[in-house]
Amino acid sequence: MIRHNSNDAGKLDPEFGRDGVATIIHHDYPSITISCVETGPDQKIYVAGTVSGGSVPASACVLGRFEANGTLDSGYGDSGFAQWIYEGFGIEQVQSFAFQSDGKVVVNCTVMSGQERRCAAFSRVGVDGWIDKDFGENGHTVLNIVLSPPTERSSPPKPSAEPDNNSLHSSGQSAANGRVSILPDGKILTSLNYFFNFSQIQGVLIRLHENGSLDTSFNQIGYLPVIHPDYMLNATVLRHVTVQPDGKYLGCGNVYDDSATPSSAMFVRYDPFGVLDEQFGEHGFVTIGSATHAHMIKATVMQPNQRILGFGDTHDNASVMTSLEPDGSPNIQFNRGQPLYTELQPDAITTWSGAAVQANGRIVLVGGLGERGQADIVVARFIDADLDPEFNDGQGWVRTRLENGVQSAYGMTLQDEKILVCAKLPGGKSALLRYLT
Known part of the structure; x- marks a missing residue:
């Protein structure tokens, strides 16, 4: 060896x-x-x-x-x-x-x-x-599953709500994201996004028995619509759900309406009975907005001390990370409590599609780096909000091209x-x- x-x-x-x-x-x-x-x-x-x-x-x-x-x-x-x-x-x-x-x-x-x-x-x-x-x-x-929207609307969704399928942003997983988890009792948890006439979106939490049948002890029907109360008639995009070590269900994604305001990052937490966790954020929801960046949080990973790291993309060249305390408040030890936007190279799109936290607390992220027509695999490692000087000869990230074209x-x-x-x-x-x- x-x-x-x-x-x-x-x-x-x-x-x-x-x-x-x-x-x-x-x-x-x-x-x-x-x-x-x-x-x-x-x-x-x-x-x-x-x-x-x-x-x-x-x-x-x-x-x-x-x-x-x-x-x-x-x-x-x-x-x-x-x-x-x-x-x-x-x-x-x-x-x-x-x-x-x-x-x-x-x-x-x-x-x-x-x-x-x-x-x-x-x-x-x-x-x-x-x-x-x-x-x-x-x-x-x-x-x-057939759901009914809270009301009907005729206006279309904001065009920037989801990535352009021809861009590097779409090279990661799509807005249909979920993550299947096996619960300690063998039940199965995942999520889905539900579209109404391409004008409204809401998330859905789904729980199955171990044998694949709907668990009707969960919200009486086996699934639970996830709708941010401030975006009832707009979009609550649920990109990922995972089970925290304490057994609570943590979801993430983004919310948006028809205004000119960019989409905001969204986090939501439920207890195992499907009840919003009042000890998290505001009545179970946390949103993080920006005047200049549209936030699309793809997934979360757990950091030391039960902190929560969300990662994903924006609609410009930068990727985004944000860290929360267990109660949903900003983690001021990570980038002073503000979202971290990363552009690894000038005039190139950086996207994150996967992440993990190593045993020493260092954050590993993977995704793509490039532009239309040519993009490469990228792997980066951070110590909190700083690129790790011990990774790839001090650069903190590595770009790998196996072939010409988008990868x-x-x-x-x-x-x-x-x-x-x-x-x-x-x-x-x-x-x-x-x-x-």
Whole structure:
């Protein structure tokens, strides 16, 4: 085994894949988009995403497994992959996945119904890589939930509310974001965004039983609309939900209306019964606005002392991070309580799509850096609000170009403190990269 020293932090790991990179290839499909990566309880690497362009005309969801060194585990499922579709629904994207206590994997996707309604879909994959038919209906659950808006409006949403699909901002996960979590009792929690006639948006918290059926003990119907009271007729975009160590449900995203004011960051917290946490922010909600930046918080990670770090993008060249105390007040020890905007290079867009906090409290973020036509994978490490001078020869961040064109990290996890990144490459390809720390 090669010994590494602290001067190697930020360098690709030569013990992983080929010179730190493992290209992901599906045997039946020429195009694969991997959107999430995790290390399993068996210490193997799991990836999930979508495939297309093969003999089957529709896109399919996949869950793949790799050895710890980046080699495909061909004994898992069908030559390394579990694969499935949702009959009658078009696949939008794989959101996330989580491991149950028995090692089975619950995968959360978003799909589109024939009525162009976004639906949450779930599948469970056994430890052998084949669909577990004891979950839902033959291994799958699709929730075609029909909601009614608080009232009807004719005005369109503010054009800057969501990223332009042609920009680097869209290279990360979309506004459909959620994160599936397995609760201590085995129940399943995730979120969804619900669109009304493209003029109103509200978030939805969803909780299932371990077998894939709706948990009707949660808000009596198994799901709970998330609407900021000041934006009842506008947009409450719920991009991510996670479970705090104390068992409370923490959501994040952004809110906006039809005014010229840029969208504000939004955080919300519920107790396990679906009741807004009155000890968090103002009646359970926290919003953070700016006169110049539109905030789109993609996800949260927990910092030491139960602090909350939200990260995401703006609608200009900067990415954003903000840190909250456990009660939702600003963490004044992080950038004096103000959002931190980061532009790693002049005249280039910086986006964050994944983050983790290392055991020493240092913050790792991954995403993209570039402009239309050429963007690269970027990994950065911060000590609080400052770039880490011990990362990548004092620069604090590293830019990786595997090919010409637009490429960006979609997600990350820590593998024995090393930084494991899944990235989308040009030409319908995906890869895993591992960086030393």
